[in-house]
Amino acid sequence: MNIRVFPDQYGAAIYAAATIETTVKTSTSPVLGLATGGTMTPVYRQLVEFHRRGLHFSHVTTINLDEYVGLSPSHPNSYHAFMQENLFDHIDVNPDKIYLPSGDSEDLDGVCAKYDDVIRTNPIDLQLLGIGVNGHIGFNEPANSLKSNTHIVQLTEDTIRENARFFEDEKSVPTRAITVGLQSILLAKHILLLAFGEKKAQAIRDTIKGDISTTVPSSFLQVHPNVTIVLDEAAAQLF
Template sequence: MNIRVFRTPSDAGIYAASMVERVITSSERPVIGLATGETVLPVYDALVNLVRCGLDVSHVTTLNLDEYVGLSPNHPQSYHWFMREHLFSRIGTPMQATHLPNGVAPDLEAECERYNDLIRNHPIDIQLLGIGVNGHIGFNEPSHTLITGTHVVNLTPETINMNARFFSRKDDVPRQAITMGIQSILQAKQIMLLAFGEHKADIIYEALKDGIRTDVPASMLQLHKDVTVILDSHSAARLGL
């Protein structure tokens, strides 16, 4: 596991984008696993700059980690909307090359199987991850057991409270999501985990230094052979680096 600590999230985003660029330029048909949330915005801004400087992404396929259940792709808080707003529309990604779970599918179980098939047919070259303050990656919440494939998850009160700032009212936050499973995440050839801010320092320590535990899903990344953890000085504060 490689740990890199940067002065600012912007500096970290440039480094993460350079890792993605290496995958894109070294593969005939690269598949990039993407995430949503404030943490990944510096990465997407840096990728946009790389594309403006000549990086060709016309041959890239993307797979996102998750989507809220009950939000249509045109809902301003859906992850479809987030990706269009912050990345896809800015780099001209063909929409047929971008994939997210459908949170309004009439049969959610069938939708999970569809997404599992999609992942099997498009092995992920590099997966971008954030981490929740409770240790979730994707929407794989702390539990006694972790589900391997794409599944519907009940969001914990902690996750709902954290995401409430993006909605007009806390009651508007969806209570469920479709998420890529832990096994699917670990099958990516490379993984990048990003975390910024003092509020992530404790969970970063638990995920990296406190053993492998299902109640800290991100700790499962210790089982992967090629993980780069990208932090700022605040989130790295407890690591003693």
């Protein structure tokens, strides 16, 4: 693992955005695996700035990791809305090349199967990842066993509590989500995981130095040959 520690999240976000920029510039049809969450907002802000200075995205395919079950794309707390608001509304991405799982479909199993087809036909060049305080990646939550493909997951109490800050209250947080599985993440050519703040320090330690275990899904990144972990000093303090 290549580990980069920055004094603060702004330097880290610039580094991450520059890595994305290189992928976008060096391929004729790059595929980016995208993530949501507070960690990604400074990265996307930087990408929007790069676009303002001339970086184009119309040739880029984007595939997001996850979505809450039960929220329509127009729901303000959906990950669809997050992506529009933080990135897609501000860059020249081609709407036909944007993929996010539909959390409000009547046929969630069908959505999962089709999403795996999308990933199979568009191999991911660069996968952006945040991390949950419990070591989840995407919404692959700690469990006795993990799934390799896109699936529906029951969110843990930790995650619901943590993500409640984006909702009116804890009761409004959906209890289920649709997420790509570990196989889809691990098949990406390059994985860029970001974590900021003291709250993530234990999860980062477990990711880098712990045993590989389904109770810390991010620990499976240890088997990937090309992972970059980008941290601020607070998230790096325990390893």
